Amino acid sequence: MKNRTKLPNIYLGVILVLMYLPILLVIIYSFNQSKISSVWEGFSLKWYTELFRDASLLQALINSLVLAAASSLNAAVIGTLAAVGMLKVNLRSKGVIEYISTLPIMIPEIILGMVFLVFFSLIGLPFGMTTLIIAHTAFCIPYVYMLVKARLVGLDKSLGEAAKDLGAGELRVFLDITLPLILPAIVSGMLLAFAMSMDDVVISIFVTGVNTNTLPIKIYTQLKTGVTPKINALCTILFAVTVLMGLLSGWLGKINTQKKTVLEENR
Amino acid sequence: MKLDDTPVPLPWQRREKRFSHNGKFILTVLPLYIFTLAFVAGPLVYMFILSFLQRAEVWGVIGKFTLKNYTDILDPVYLKTFWESIKLAVLTTALTILIGYPFGYFMAKLSAKWKSRMMLFLMIPFWTSSLIRLYGWIIIFRANGPLDKALMFLHITDAPLKLLYTYAAVVVGMVYALVPFMIFSVYSSAEKLDWSLIEAARDLGANPMQAFLTVSLKLTLPGLLSGVVLTFIPSMGLFFIADILGGNKVVLVGNVIQEQLMKAHNWPFAAALAVVLTILTSVMIYLYRRLAKVKDLEGLV
Numbered sequence: 001m002k003n004r005t006k007l008p009n010i011y012l013g014v015i016l017v018l019m020y021l022p023i024l025l026v027i028i029y030s031f032n033q034s035k036i037s038s039v040w041e042g043f044s045l046k047w048y049t050e051l052f053r054d055a056s057l058l059q060a061l062i063n064s065l066v067l068a069a070a071s072s073l074n075a076a077v078i079g080t081l082a083a084v085g086m087l088k089v090n091l092r093s094k095g096v097i098e099y100i101s102t103l104p105i106m107i108p109e110i111i112l113g114m115v116f117l118v119f120f121s122l123i124g125l126p127f128g129m130t131t132l133i134i135a136h137t138a139f140c141i142p143y144v145y146m147l148v149k150a151r152l153v154g155l156d157k158s159l160g161e162a163a164k165d166l167g168a169g170e171l172r173v174f175l176d177i178t179l180p181l182i183l184p185a186i187v188s189g190m191l192l193a194f195a196m197s198m199d200d201v202v203i204s205i206f207v208t209g210v211n212t213n214t215l216p217i218k219i220y221t222q223l224k225t226g227v228t229p230k231i232n233a234l235c236t237i238l239f240a241v242t243v244l245m246g247l248l249s250g251w252l253g254k255i256n257t258q259k260k261t262v263l264e265e266n267r
Numbered sequence: 268m269k270l271d272d273t274p275v276p277l278p279w280q281r282r283e284k285r286f287s288h289n290g291k292f293i294l295t296v297l298p299l300y301i302f303t304l305a306f307v308a309g310p311l312v313y314m315f316i317l318s319f320l321q322r323a324e325v326w327g328v329i330g331k332f333t334l335k336n337y338t339d340i341l342d343p344v345y346l347k348t349f350w351e352s353i354k355l356a357v358l359t360t361a362l363t364i365l366i367g368y369p370f371g372y373f374m375a376k377l378s379a380k381w382k383s384r385m386m387l388f389l390m391i392p393f394w395t396s397s398l399i400r401l402y403g404w405i406i407i408f409r410a411n412g413p414l415d416k417a418l419m420f421l422h423i424t425d426a427p428l429k430l431l432y433t434y435a436a437v438v439v440g441m442v443y444a445l446v447p448f449m450i451f452s453v454y455s456s457a458e459k460l461d462w463s464l465i466e467a468a469r470d471l472g473a474n475p476m477q478a479f480l481t482v483s484l485k486l487t488l489p490g491l492l493s494g495v496v497l498t499f500i501p502s503m504g505l506f507f508i509a510d511i512l513g514g515n516k517v518v519l520v521g522n523v524i525q526e527q528l529m530k531a532h533n534w535p536f537a538a539a540l541a542v543v544l545t546i547l548t549s550v551m552i553y554l555y556r557r558l559a560k561v562k563d564l565e566g567l568v
Contacts, residue, residue: 008369008373008376009373011369011370011373012370012373012374012377012385015366015370016388016389019389019443021403021407022400022401022402022403022406022407022443023392023399023400023403024403025403025406025407025413026399026402026403026406029406077298078298078302079299081295081296081298081299082295082296082299084295085292085295085296086299088292088295089292089293089296091293093300094296097296097299097304100304100307100308101299101302101303101307103307103311104307106500106552107500107545107548108500108503108504108521108548109501109504109505110504110506110524110525111504111524111541114314114524114525114537114538114541115310115313115314115541116310118310118313118317118538119306119310119313119314122313134306137302137306138302138306138307141299141302145299170291195394198396199394199396199397199398201397201507202504202505202506202507206528216396219396219398219399219402220398223398223401223402223511224510224511227402227405231402232402235396235398235399235402238395238396238399239395239399242394242395243391245394246387246390246391246394247387
């Protein structure tokens with residue numbers, strides 16, 4: 001009997017190990033002395049020091065960070081405002097617009113990429129950071145919009161109504177009541193959008209200019225032509241950042257649920 | 268979209284009421300409207316128009332209507348590519364169900380503490396750049412890499428297998444990239460499951476298999492279906508996994524679109540391919556909605 005209850009846990013463990021295995025190998029080989037990643041020649045940090053001397057890689061990293069920050073911020077503003085407004089306005093077109101706005105995460109990435117490529121060249125927008133930000137904003141908006149909308153729907157309406165009864169205007173209610181309550185959803189939507197933007201290679205390949213490289217594009221071209229352990233070092237740093245962001249968003253989620261239970265208990 | 272069920276105002280009142288009610292909030296939805304129309308709807312419409320235009324001799328497009336791009340797709344070479352893509356997508360989806368369904372299902376049975384820990388364990392690789400994870404598989408599959416060494420050490424094989432740049436490597440890469448979507452979908456569905464129903468079925472004499480098939484599977488079907496959509500659709504377009512792990516041996520619709528755009532510069536033909544791919548995926552989403560009778564994809568975010 002005891003064995004039967006343990007079997008599912010063993011399965012979960014094995015699959016998790018398999019999930020982490022590729023990442024672990026990348027990390028291990030980033031500390032390898034040897035240039036060839038199939039041979040282990042001892043511990044070394046030399047690839048990290050070489051990484052920080054590679055100006056083009058660092059430039060790509062900066063580009064990626066700027067792009068992800070700009071797109072997730074754009075998405076946070078547009079997505080949050082729209083999620084709040086959509087619940088209040090009475091427009092016949094809102095269902096259609098909502099549907100179209102979520103298409104960027106529904107259709108295959110390659111189609112979105114090519115659609116942007118042909119469109120930007122039609123309207124004559126020069127390819128580079130601007131086109132990257134527009135394209136990334138398009139697929140970042142749905143993440144913020146959907147998370148904030150879900151949070152708003154679950155919100156206790158009586159709080160806002162009470163504030164209104166006490167004489168607060170719409171803006172006041174939004175700033176003092178709604179915004180603090182949906183803030184965790186906005187932030188976790190932004191974090192998700194940031195991560196998706198940092199990770200995107202397919203769409204970026206299509207809309208980037210000749211001189212603007214993002215980190216994923218750089219890694220992609222190296223994976224195709226041959227990698228140096230510098231990429232391992234870079235991936236390890238990125239992984240550390242990811243873990244930190246994941247922990248942060250998990251922590252935010254915890255605060256979120258704590259707030260919710262406090263509110264429910266006080267009712 | 269149904270309008271709310273407030274008492275119907277008289278015609279001359281209606282307009283004014285709608286306007287004054289929307290007035291303040293219209294500004295908040297305006298950015299989304301403008302952005303969506305200009306940068307999502309606009310480009311998609313243009314792609315559709317482009318697919319009916321002619322390719323110019325050297326570079327660019329001529330504004331003349333043609334169906335040639337669509338008849339070109341009927342060329343056996345391209346039909347075969349579509350067929351190969353669908354085959355790979357079906358295989359990938361089947362394997363993600365096989366691996367992801369039990370995972371999501373077992374995970375829903377864990378204690379609350381372990382559930383949130385598991386979620387974190389899953390989120391970390393999921394958030395890690397897909398290229399990093401892809402690179403990890405290159406290391407594993409490489410001749411004389413860890414997998415070859417392990418297999419030779421265990422005397423399962425006695426020479427390095429050439430696994431990198433094979434169909435199998437592409438399948439592993441696809442399943443690995445997409446299995447989290449299946450897990451999240453199944454989990455979100457299984458988590459809402461009332462486990463006492465299964466106990467009731469068992470009490471009434473069902474064996475574990477029967478109880479699972481008649482109760483659990485039926486109730487987690489929406490999650491399973493949304494997982495299928497979330498793995499099937501991306502797997503039609505993930506050209507870079509086929510590119511990196513398959514060398515030039517595995518050619519998918521995505522690879523052809525990319526080639527036609529970036530190398531052959533035949534944009535109208537690429538647009539036609541994309542339209543067909545969009546129709547294929549829309550049919551999938553439509554079927555899913557009919558089957559699951561739900562509006563939003565569960566576990567999408």
